[in-house]
Amino acid sequence: MRMAAPKASTKKFDAAVKSMISFGFSKTTVVQELKKLLALYDDSWEHIEADNYTALVEALCPDSEQEGQKKRAENKNLDSDHCNKKLKIKGHVQKTKSIIDGSGKRDSELSRQPKTEALEGRTTGTQLQQNSAQIVIKGPNMETSLADTTTIGENSSALLPESQEHHAFVTPLRVMCPEVLEPSRHNDHKDAHMISSIHHAGAKKFKGVLVVHEEQMDSACNSQGIVSNDLSTNFEVALSNSGLGKLSFSFNPSVSNGSDFHMPNIESVCKAMEARCLKTYRILEPNFSFMKLLDDTCQCILDLGSGSSDTKEQSVIQILSAMSKPSVMQSFHTNQSSSSCMPLNNLMRLGDTVAFSGGNQNNSSNMQDVQFQLSTSVKRQYHYVNDITKGEESVSIPIVSGVEDGVLPPPFQYIPHNTSFQDAYINLSLARIGSDNCCSDCFGDCLAEPLPCPCAIETGGEFAYARDGLLKKEFVDACIALLQEPLKYFDSCSICPDACKGHPVRKFIKECWRKCGCTRNCGNRVVQRGITRSLQASCQFVASFCYLAASKCLYLLVFLTSGEKGWGLRTAERLPRGAFVCEYVGEILTNSELHERNNKKSDQAKHTYPMMLDADWYTEDVLKDDEALCLDATFYGNVARFINHRCLDANIIDIPVEIETPDHHYYHVAFFTAREVEPFEELTWDYGIDFDDVNHPIKAFRCDCGSGFCRDKNRISRGSKSRAKVLRSRDSRQ
Numbered sequence: 001m002r003m004a005a006p007k008a009s010t011k012k013f014d015a016a017v018k019s020m021i022s023f024g025f026s027k028t029t030v031v032q033e034l035k036k037l038l039a040l041y042d043d044s045w046e047h048i049e050a051d052n053y054t055a056l057v058e059a060l061c062p063d064s065e066q067e068g069q070k071k072r073a074e075n076k077n078l079d080s081d082h083c084n085k086k087l088k089i090k091g092h093v094q095k096t097k098s099i100i101d102g103s104g105k106r107d108s109e110l111s112r113q114p115k116t117e118a119l120e121g122r123t124t125g126t127q128l129q130q131n132s133a134q135i136v137i138k139g140p141n142m143e144t145s146l147a148d149t150t151t152i153g154e155n156s157s158a159l160l161p162e163s164q165e166h167h168a169f170v171t172p173l174r175v176m177c178p179e180v181l182e183p184s185r186h187n188d189h190k191d192a193h194m195i196s197s198i199h200h201a202g203a204k205k206f207k208g209v210l211v212v213h214e215e216q217m218d219s220a221c222n223s224q225g226i227v228s229n230d231l232s233t234n235f236e237v238a239l240s241n242s243g244l245g246k247l248s249f250s251f252n253p254s255v256s257n258g259s260d261f262h263m264p265n266i267e268s269v270c271k272a273m274e275a276r277c278l279k280t281y282r283i284l285e286p287n288f289s290f291m292k293l294l295d296d297t298c299q300c301i302l303d304l305g306s307g308s309s310d311t312k313e314q315s316v317i318q319i320l321s322a323m324s325k326p327s328v329m330q331s332f333h334t335n336q337s338s339s340s341c342m343p344l345n346n347l348m349r350l351g352d353t354v355a356f357s358g359g360n361q362n363n364s365s366n367m368q369d370v371q372f373q374l375s376t377s378v379k380r381q382y383h384y385v386n387d388i389t390k391g392e393e394s395v396s397i398p399i400v401s402g403v404e405d406g407v408l409p410p411p412f413q414y415i416p417h418n419t420s421f422q423d424a425y426i427n428l429s430l431a432r433i434g435s436d437n438c439c440s441d442c443f444g445d446c447l448a449e450p451l452p453c454p455c456a457i458e459t460g461g462e463f464a465y466a467r468d469g470l471l472k473k474e475f476v477d478a479c480i481a482l483l484q485e486p487l488k489y490f491d492s493c494s495i496c497p498d499a500c501k502g503h504p505v506r507k508f509i510k511e512c513w514r515k516c517g518c519t520r521n522c523g524n525r526v527v528q529r530g531i532t533r534s535l536q537a538s539c540q541f542v543a544s545f546c547y548l549a550a551s552k553c554l555y556l557l558v559f560l561t562s563g564e565k566g567w568g569l570r571t572a573e574r575l576p577r578g579a580f581v582c583e584y585v586g587e588i589l590t591n592s593e594l595h596e597r598n599n600k601k602s603d604q605a606k607h608t609y610p611m612m613l614d615a616d617w618y619t620e621d622v623l624k625d626d627e628a629l630c631l632d633a634t635f636y637g638n639v640a641r642f643i644n645h646r647c648l649d650a651n652i653i654d655i656p657v658e659i660e661t662p663d664h665h666y667y668h669v670a671f672f673t674a675r676e677v678e679p680f681e682e683l684t685w686d687y688g689i690d691f692d693d694v695n696h697p698i699k700a701f702r703c704d705c706g707s708g709f710c711r712d713k714n715r716i717s718r719g720s721k722s723r724a725k726v727l728r729s730r731d732s733r734q
């Protein structure tokens with residue numbers, strides 16, 4: 001009889017289960033595997049908890065298990081008893097040979113398979129059939145409907161009608177027929193041909209079968225197909241030149257361990273797979289779809305199998321795009337095997353710039369090889385796509401979409417701090433900061449002191465920041481109220497009494513600075529530290545798993561929006577309310593200089609990047625004020641230049657921050673989250689544009705913000721412009 005587990009073990013057990021559930025594993029499976037591991041390790045948690053539950057992850061992920069066990073046995077010098085036990089498990093989890101061959105005799109083959117019996121003792125072909133889900137891949141010109149494709153010959157009884165838990169849908173097919181077929185490869189497979197892939201994972205027995213039925217294809221174009229039956233990899237491939245394929249997944253109901261299993265809807269399976277890819281492999285492409293992955297897999301099989309030259313014709317940009325991803329991934333996955341990254345070794349571009357192929361599975365050395373052979377201009381583009389900051393920030397900011405379509409944002413110089421253009425007069429001398437505006441008597445962290453320091457005077461004697469580095473709730477509330485209803489908070493103006501309708505009151509943050517006695521790590525210094533990695537603590541994927549590399553991490557991503565807005569910025573992680581995102585950085589210009597620039601600006605330049613500082617606070621005649629300042633990020637700027645506008649309910653707000661100067665003539669514009677922001681949500685702020693003001697020197701764009709509170713009466717109706725249309729119109733302009 002087993003003794004009741006002591007409390008500490010129960011906690012460990014729960015923690016391990018919780019951790020694995022967060023990666024998408026089912027509780028039942030995790031509990032089962034965990035119990036097995038505990039038995040294996042004689043209830044020693046040391047090995048199970050090591051490296052963030054690596055042993056458990058490996059037990060749950062069959063592909064990595066054998067390798068992982070080998071490594072663990074080597075590294076940890078497991079005693080022979082453990083090794084023996086492991087060997088037993090290992091024997092149990094070995095991948096089996098495919099239970100379906102290319103002959104299409106699925107039922108009989110299934111029931112004959114000794115491996116199936118050995119693994120389950122219960123699995124029958126019928127069970128598999130009754131729980132199959134189909135995905136029909138259909139060529140662009142094929143008229144065959146889904147319903148049509150469900151009736152297949154006698155050897156394809158796995159393909160059942162909808163009523164018997166079939167889930168089918170159509171996706172465009174990129175797999176075209178191979179021009180040359182080797183007769184020996186398809187002669188024996190006249191009936192139904194299959195792409196099959198079967199994984200047996202010991203306790204976690206899972207079978208996935210992708211089936212391509214060729215009768216249907218033959219009836220469509222009476223063509224030959226291609227079948228590969230590679231026993232060494234347990235992988236069978238059949239492709240038709242008709243453009244119609246059928247992928248059928250079958251599941252063995254015994255995996256459900258007697259629970260009430262029902263075949264899930266195929267769309268929810270795709271969604272779950274996409275979530276899993278996002279979490280586990282950190283696939284950051286916003287348009288990633290599991291169906292596209294399957295589609296690409298077929299294309300890949302065809303390309304590799306037929307030695308197609310398609311891959312050679314990819315544009316450099318496409319290669320760069322593909323290259324950028326693994327290196328981005330690598331920053332998260334330093335300990336990962338190459339399998340989680342893009343297959344770099346298969347990318348080929350022949351000709352003047354890149355010649356790259358080979359079997360080297362080590363991505364880091366591949367990257368070096370590629371970079372070595374790329375021309376300078378291609379290298380420059382590659383670096384730009386990978387990190388638009390060119391290393392100026394402590395985080396990398398990649399371009400994650402649009403690149404595959406050959407589109408890049410118009411060039412600009414990345415600068416992490418504001419730079420004066422010419423006439424702008426900014427006096428940053430320490431002498432101008434009086435003792436009232438700094439805390440020379442402080443030391444260490446001002447936020448740790450019981451009383452606020454003089455720097456908090458600006459914020460009513462309270463620090464704007466809390467100890468966790470976020471803005472205090474009340475401060476965010478007050479800023480939002482002032483931005484959303486400025487007229488309510490107008491102040492009588494002493495600066496421009498004639499023209500000013502009243503300066504709206506703004507909430508300023510005053511940060512401690514160099515004249516203060518506190519250290520650089522003082523909690524009242526946030527914006528001046530720039531875009532930092534501190535927010536990564538809130539990144540659920542990274543924090544809870546062991547892939548966080550010592551190198552730079554993803555945090556912000558530049559992407560091509562789906563509407564008329566052009567490029568945008570999104571966060572890669574969940575951001576809590578009140579978090580500092582980035583500063584709006586650009587050239588500091590006087591209003592007159594900006595006016596001159598606007599006059600010279602070509603009509604082609606669709607997007608504009610100016611930001612008024614003290615000049616535009618509801619004055620009507622602002623351009624008379626030559627000394628008034630603004631920021632322009634058109635030629636020099638930082639990542640904030642990609643943040644688009646959203647009327648009223650944007651997820652970030654701009655807050656003026658004093659750092660070096662005590663007046664409100666020149667200040668920093670910092671963006672903070674107005675609410676919690678979900679991973680991959682676009683970041684937007686309200687530019688404060690009056691869309692009705694036809695006299696404004698900068699012509700307002702037609703707003704495509706999609707907000708229910710959109711102020712633009714001429715707004716673009718949602719859905720009228722697709723991403724494809726935007727790309728097409730860009731192409732025609734180039």
Ligand SMILES: C[S@@+](CC[C@H](N)C(=O)[O-])C[C@H]1O[C@@H](n2cnc3c(N)ncnc32)[C@H](O)[C@@H]1O
Nearest residue numbers: 565566567607608641642644645701703704705
């Ligand atoms: C600061 S830039 C933002 C980045 C810009 N989307 C790009 O592609 O570089 C401002 C410009 O983006 C576009 N934009 C921003 N928000 C928009 C919106 N809600 N609707 C339409 N266009 C928008 C306008 O062209 C505007 O002049």
